[in-house]
Amino acid sequence: MSDMLLHGAVMLAGVFLASFSQVMLKKSAGKAHASMVREYVNPLVIGAYGIFLLTTLMSIYALQVIPLYVAAVLESSNYLFVTFFGWYYFGEKLNRYKLVGLGIIMLGILIFFGG
Numbered sequence: 001m002s003d004m005l006l007h008g009a010v011m012l013a014g015v016f017l018a019s020f021s022q023v024m025l026k027k028s029a030g031k032a033h034a035s036m037v038r039e040y041v042n043p044l045v046i047g048a049y050g051i052f053l054l055t056t057l058m059s060i061y062a063l064q065v066i067p068l069y070v071a072a073v074l075e076s077s078n079y080l081f082v083t084f085f086g087w088y089y090f091g092e093k094l095n096r097y098k099l100v101g102l103g104i105i106m107l108g109i110l111i112f113f114g115g
Contacts, residue, residue, distance in 0.1 A: 007065040011074045014058035019081035021051035023089055073112045079105050 028044035039045075063071055083102055086092035 003065045007062040008070065008074065010058050011062035011066060011071055012077065014055040014062065015075055015078050016081055017051050017058075018055040019078050019085060021048040021055070022082060023085045024048035024051070026090070073109060076105055076109060 024044045025048045028039075028042060028048070033039045033042065059071070066074075080102060083092075083094070083098060087094055
């Protein structure tokens, strides 16, 4: 596997994990907590920020090889992941406008890497 492909995969995995950690934070925000401290010091929040730290390190690793403009395009997949997680975990509705927007994002990614 080429260095560019490996580092790109690490970057994309980091984007996926960061999207999932956002779900963890939203899950925690939707729960009642015994105190204000417990809102911020609980397993979901600590785990989410731990994942954010990991994804930052993954990005630093990936950016040693892939150009920044490629990383920006990979980062846009975050919208796809977050929308999917919102639909799957929280039952958020996917209306026509969201689907068209997601389609445009996917088309942009495909054009960028295919052209």
